[in-house]
Amino acid sequence: MTRYAGKKAVVTGGTHGMGLAIAKALVDGGAEVLVTGRNEATLARARAELGASGHAVRSDAADLADIAALGVQVERTFGRIDAVFVNHGIAELEMLEQVTEASYDRHFDINAKGAFFTVQRLTPLIDDGGAIVLTTVANDRVFPGMSAYSGSKEALRAFAQVWAAEFLPRRIRVNAVAPGFIKTPTMGVAGLTDEERAAFEKQGDELTPLRRNGTVEEVAAAALFLAFDATFTTNVELAVDGGFAQGITAGDH
Template sequence: MTKYAGKKAVISGGTHGMGLAVAQALVAAGAEVIVTGRDEANLAAARDLLGAGAHAVRCDVTDLAEIEALGGVVEERLGGVDFLFVNAGYAKLEPFELVTEAVYDRIFAVNTKGAYFTVQRLAPLLREGGAVVLTTSIAHHSGTAGMSAYAGAKAAVRSFSQVLAAELLPRGIRVNTVSPGFIKTPTMGVEASAEERAVFEKIGDEITPMKRHGSVEEISRAVLFLAFEATFTTGTEITVDGGLTEVLSLPAQ
């Protein structure tokens, strides 16, 4: 399959979960991809899985020096870029009275600062007519206990995307966001024990109108639609959550 032959993409947070699924789809269809992550084991696994069509590069998005270095790697290996997927994220679920300054700072450093400066550094490398997709979350759509810092960080990303869409419009670059609900990934998107994640997943399946979690492939299809098919769409958000934010699911009478 050569649907994306000649296309070049960068995926921050691309060594596992949703980012890796997008990378797999792109490479399988002929694109050349750089994926980033922090964990050396995940980087090595991504290299083995994705093969010659991809480069796995270590980058801590909380460190501006590493983001700058990533820009150099992208210039050297890809040159111009058609698509940037800003997906690196971090969540820890705690009541707001238990959130420490360290946890708050990490949540905003990864999700907000990292996203902002990744786009700033790589935007000059985007080709005219290219696309940026950022990962937000359904957490910023409503008040959910235990998600105060995370919801605020992702709300900021959503706001960034709208302003960046306006600022990059003269170059024909579209900027959109994808907002996942409960998606089956190795971590379920949160820092938690295996037992806590199992409970989190069970709750998600119960409250989601479609009564299941989503797959990384379902997120990938939405991301790639925004990246390459939605050519008259910018500044918007696609929610992929089984109806959780929009559909009221009542028990059968």
């Protein structure tokens, strides 16, 4: 396929799960992609899966020096870029009384601060008329134990709203995808056992109106739509959640 031929994009947190699915779809469509991650094993796997059109770079979104270095790397590799997908993030399950200053800071340093300064560093490299897509979360319905995570992801939605206005003169569109229950290796939450992940997936099947977890490919399709097809769309948060956050029910048939 050549749908994205000639396009150049950056996907943070792009070595596994939803980020890797975005990167693979771009490469399959003829684009060149640079992905970031922190784990050498997943970086190596991403390099192998993406092939010659993929560049996997170790970068910690919580480290401003790494973000600065990422900007240099992107400029050296691509010069200019068409899109940035800010997909990195962490989620830890902790009730309010369990949250420590360290775990609170981890969520906001990576999810919010890391996203903020990544966009600040990479925006000068985006061609006018390009796109930024943030990965938020279907936060209209929430669960106990995710206050720090949910707060840090809601910050991204606020950033996107302001950036969409700030980048109007350059016609850079800023949108977000908001996944619900998506089947990934970690189910989006760090530190779960195999049994806990299976239970979380089952819960997703039961709570999602479409009665299943989504796939990473479905999230990727939505992200790519916002980046390249939705050329008259900015400041939108697109739910990819099987109806979860919309409160719909199947009803009786």
